[in-house]
Amino acid sequence: MPLLELTGVHVFYDKIEALKGISLGVEPSTIATLVGANGAGKSTTLRAVSGLVHPRAGTIRYDGTALAGRGAHEIAAMGLVQVPEGRRIFGRLTVEENLAMGAFTRRDRRAVAEDRERLLTLFPRLRERLHQVAGTLSGGEQQMVATARALMARPRMLLMDEPSMGLSPMLVEQVFETIRAINKEGVTILLVEQNALMALSIADHGYVLESGRIVLSGPGRDLLDDDRVRHAYLG
Amino acid sequence: MKLLRGSIATGLMFGIGGAYLALVGVLMMMQKRPVVFGAFSLGHTALLLLGLGTGAMVARHRESRAVALGLGLLAGLAAALPIALLGLTIATLPLQAIFIAASPALVHMLSFGLAPPQGAAAMLGVGSLAALSGAALAISPPRLRRAVIAGGMAVVVGGVFQELIQLILQYGGPIGAVRDFLYTWQGLRPEGAAALFLAAAAASETLSWLRGTPHAAGADERRRRRFIAAGLALLVLVLMPVLAGAYIGQVLMLVGLYILMGMGLNLEVGLAGLLDLGFVAFFAVGAYTTALLTSQSALALLHLTYWEAMPVAVLTAVVGGMLFGLPVLGVRGDYLAVATLGLGEIVRIIVLSDFAAPLLGGPQGVLDIPKPRIGSLELASPVALFYLTLVCAGVAAFIAWRLENSRLGRAWEALRDDEDVAQALGINLVRSKLLAYGLGAAFAGLAGSIFAVMLGSVYPSSFQLLISINVLALIIVGGMGSLPGVVLGAIALIALPELLREFGDYRYLFYGAVLIVMMRLKPEGLWPSEVRSRELHAAEEPADAGMIPAAERP
Numbered sequence: 129m130p131l132l133e134l135t136g137v138h139v140f141y142d143k144i145e146a147l148k149g150i151s152l153g154v155e156p157s158t159i160a161t162l163v164g165a166n167g168a169g170k171s172t173t174l175r176a177v178s179g180l181v182h183p184r185a186g187t188i189r190y191d192g193t194a195l196a197g198r199g200a201h202e203i204a205a206m207g208l209v210q211v212p213e214g215r216r217i218f219g220r221l222t223v224e225e226n227l228a229m230g231a232f233t234r235r236d237r238r239a240v241a242e243d244r245e246r247l248l249t250l251f252p253r254l255r256e257r258l259h260q261v262a263g264t265l266s267g268g269e270q271q272m273v274a275t276a277r278a279l280m281a282r283p284r285m286l287l288m289d290e291p292s293m294g295l296s297p298m299l300v301e302q303v304f305e306t307i308r309a310i311n312k313e314g315v316t317i318l319l320v321e322q323n324a325l326m327a328l329s330i331a332d333h334g335y336v337l338e339s340g341r342i343v344l345s346g347p348g349r350d351l352l353d354d355d356r357v358r359h360a361y362l363g
Numbered sequence: 364m365k366l367l368r369g370s371i372a373t374g375l376m377f378g379i380g381g382a383y384l385a386l387v388g389v390l391m392m393m394q395k396r397p398v399v400f401g402a403f404s405l406g407h408t409a410l411l412l413l414g415l416g417t418g419a420m421v422a423r424h425r426e427s428r429a430v431a432l433g434l435g436l437l438a439g440l441a442a443a444l445p446i447a448l449l450g451l452t453i454a455t456l457p458l459q460a461i462f463i464a465a466s467p468a469l470v471h472m473l474s475f476g477l478a479p480p481q482g483a484a485a486m487l488g489v490g491s492l493a494a495l496s497g498a499a500l501a502i503s504p505p506r507l508r509r510a511v512i513a514g515g516m517a518v519v520v521g522g523v524f525q526e527l528i529q530l531i532l533q534y535g536g537p538i539g540a541v542r543d544f545l546y547t548w549q550g551l552r553p554e555g556a557a558a559l560f561l562a563a564a565a566a567s568e569t570l571s572w573l574r575g576t577p578h579a580a581g582a583d584e585r586r587r588r589r590f591i592a593a594g595l596a597l598l599v600l601v602l603m604p605v606l607a608g609a610y611i612g613q614v615l616m617l618v619g620l621y622i623l624m625g626m627g628l629n630l631e632v633g634l635a636g637l638l639d640l641g642f643v644a645f646f647a648v649g650a651y652t653t654a655l656l657t658s659q660s661a662l663a664l665l666h667l668t669y670w671e672a673m674p675v676a677v678l679t680a681v682v683g684g685m686l687f688g689l690p691v692l693g694v695r696g697d698y699l700a701v702a703t704l705g706l707g708e709i710v711r712i713i714v715l716s717d718f719a720a721p722l723l724g725g726p727q728g729v730l731d732i733p734k735p736r737i738g739s740l741e742l743a744s745p746v747a748l749f750y751l752t753l754v755c756a757g758v759a760a761f762i763a764w765r766l767e768n769s770r771l772g773r774a775w776e777a778l779r780d781d782e783d784v785a786q787a788l789g790i791n792l793v794r795s796k797l798l799a800y801g802l803g804a805a806f807a808g809l810a811g812s813i814f815a816v817m818l819g820s821v822y823p824s825s826f827q828l829l830i831s832i833n834v835l836a837l838i839i840v841g842g843m844g845s846l847p848g849v850v851l852g853a854i855a856l857i858a859l860p861e862l863l864r865e866f867g868d869y870r871y872l873f874y875g876a877v878l879i880v881m882m883r884l885k886p887e888g889l890w891p892s893e894v895r896s897r898e899l900h901a902a903e904e905p906a907d908a909g910m911i912p913a914a915e916r917p
């Protein structure tokens with residue numbers, strides 16, 4: 129049974145229909161990816177799952193329970209955590225304080241401290257910058273903060289919105305490696321990417337979104353070989 | 364050449380500023396007030412300071428002494444020119460029809476009592492001499508400069524606030540002898556001024572000797588000194604009313620009430636980032652609740668003692684705050700300011716309305732509120748009520764400090780930075796925001812409750828928008844999100860204007876000028892919170908342009 133399952137989800141921004149009946153599923157401990165052009169509705173899909181926008185129709189089920197009517201903070205408390213688009217870190221707080229914010233809902237202090245250590249080992253760069261104000265970090269470092277902050281919540285499932293945006297090819301490489309490492313530890317991942325090539329190559333399952341509709345889906349490898357995908361996104 | 368032009372431009376700017384002050388009447392108003400009785404008025408002091416400032420400004424950071432002094436002299440001439448011309452113009456043209464302040468008295472002042480042409484010449488002479496002194500001061504060794512400035516400031520403060528100081532020094536014995544040496548009943552005596560100058564200069568000299576080199580102190584040491592200074596100031600504040608009597612007690616009590624409100628609004632605006640221009644509504648809720656529960660008048664609902672009514676007033680304010688927060692939950696930024704402004708006005712208008720009059724007394728308000736009692740002791744005097752305020756403010760400060768460092772405090776900071784992300788990390792937006800309004804309101808409700816017993820009656824006209832604006836201004840000037848900042852802000856914006864009361868409406872001019880100057884020179888406030896100063900610091904050196912979306916949001 130999928131850990132996350134969307135069926136016929138419609139989302140409107142006023143009169144604009146951003147999602148026109150999306151259905152998808154993410155199996156536990158896998159990486160699923162959602163690729164598509166600008167404005168296709170990728171971020172909207174993640175926002176709907178996080179509870180930041182509410183679908184007008186359709187259901188979203190996580191771990192067997194319907195999310196309708198739940199607030200964003202409740203959904204986060206269920207272990208479904210989003211790394212938002214565009215490195216939205218807390219710019220006035222230090223790296224350390226940003227990480228602490230990630231563990232906001234947790235009360236198991238000892239385990240939080242352990243997780244912090246683990247993450248600082250995963251992102252050694254952040255250990256050096258622990259007391260720096262996050263707003264002054266470089267773009268890549270800010271992405272690391274955003275990711276590490278989300279992981280501090282010890283999520284069962286991570287929703288990542290374009291983690292590679294604006295990064296140099298070398299850093300992109302690193303980001304995807306990290307994603308794989310996180311997944312290895314058992315965290316289920318739904319990854320939204322413009323960089324379809326990279327995303328599909330690490331994903332167990334891929335979905336192609338076009339103007340609010342899913343037009344193609346299948347195992348990541350298969351989509352990479354699909355002519356339509358190659359033509360539209362891989363050039 | 365560029366140096367010359369720059370100095371003349373600076374001088375002219377100062378001069379035009381001075382002429383402007385003269386034309387709008389500020390100078391004349393200051394002229395009425397002596398600094399040293401029979402010798403020196405505040406008006407002339409202001410002109411002198413203008414000259415000194417001009418000289419100091421152009422002489423700063425000059426390598427050569429001769430250049431510095433020469434530029435100072437030139438700038439002083441340039442500064443005196445517009446003012447001298449103004450004197451001549453007013454003397455010859457009937458300008459008073461347009462500018463009320465352009466009176467013969469002003470001419471008299473600007474020409475030092477001489478005939479117009481000689482007066483103008485004298486102004487040029489005095490101006491250039493003042494600027495020359497200013498320039499000399501600017502290039503003199505720091506210790507000498509500090510001593511002279513300290514002496515000068517002591518004379519000006521001692522002269523301007525002479526009534527107050529004499530009031531404080533109402534004792535016989537040695538204190539009385541010192542007072543009589545410094546002051547006549549009309550003001551500072553010339554020999555008193557000289558003594559004051561020397562004493563302050565000597566004190567400054569001793570202080571800098573005690574401190575050693577100021578730059579050697581590390582950040583921790585500076586912090587420690589700052590706290591010691593703040594502690595001393597607080598002690599003076601606490602003891603002041605007993606020593607100085609009812610008037611000071613009254614002023615400080617008002618400061619205390621504003622500190623209470625400032626701490627409350629600080630939770631809302633400083634921590635949670637919820638701009639609130641309707642804050643006075645909670646103050647009114649606290650005051651009216653106390654009034655209705657304790658008053659002897661016909662409107663009273665119950666006849667509780669003050670100590671029973673106060674917690675109810677605070678709780679009512681909390682509920683009021685939450686109800687207030689509900690309709691504006693989804694409103695952000697600029698719109699929030701407008702929405703809360705509207706809500707605050709609605710509360711005032713309801714209180715004023717005929718509809719609520721049977722309950723709240725309409726424009727007449729609720730009268731006959733008894734003073735609080737402790738056993739047989741009635742807290743009736745302003746000094747006693749000041750201490751009540753002080754105790755409440757102390758408790759409130761402790762609570763505010765604990766809140767800041769609590770989970771809720773962190774949730775507020777996160778929401779202020781980025782609502783979506785905060786929610787996605789598990790922070791309950793609705794609860795946190797309503798708590799911010801409710802707890803902020805609690806402080807205002809407490810202040811309102813004390814305010815009601817202080818006046819003994821409450822009227823709708825006491826709860827104007829200006830109060831909300833004052834509270835907001837004081838936390839901005841003090842430093843958003845900073846507790847010591849609230850105290851400093853309240854002293855700067857509430858106590859000082861109150862002490863300058865006899866300057867009439869002009870004090871709002873000072874108030875405005877102080878706000879503008881503050882925001883130019885020290886936008887983070889007098890005593891900024893750590894996070895705030897980081898934010899401003901971060902803005903100065905963006906590591907990666909455009910990568911700080913969270914920090915750009917209001």
Ligand SMILES: Nc1ncnc2c1ncn2[C@@H]1O[C@H](COP(=O)(O)OP(=O)(O)OP(=O)(O)O)[C@@H](O)[C@H]1O
Binds near residue numbers: 172
């Ligand atoms: N708050 C909003 N109000 C109105 N329309 C919105 C809002 N947010 C998104 N939209 C619209 O919904 C559509 C989908 O937007 P979405 O952000 O989901 O796209 P995306 O696939 O994430 O694009 P990108 O790759 O550029 O991030 C777009 O047409 C966008 O203009």
Ligand SMILES: [Mg+2]
Binds near residue numbers: 170171172289
């Ligand atoms: Mg997007």
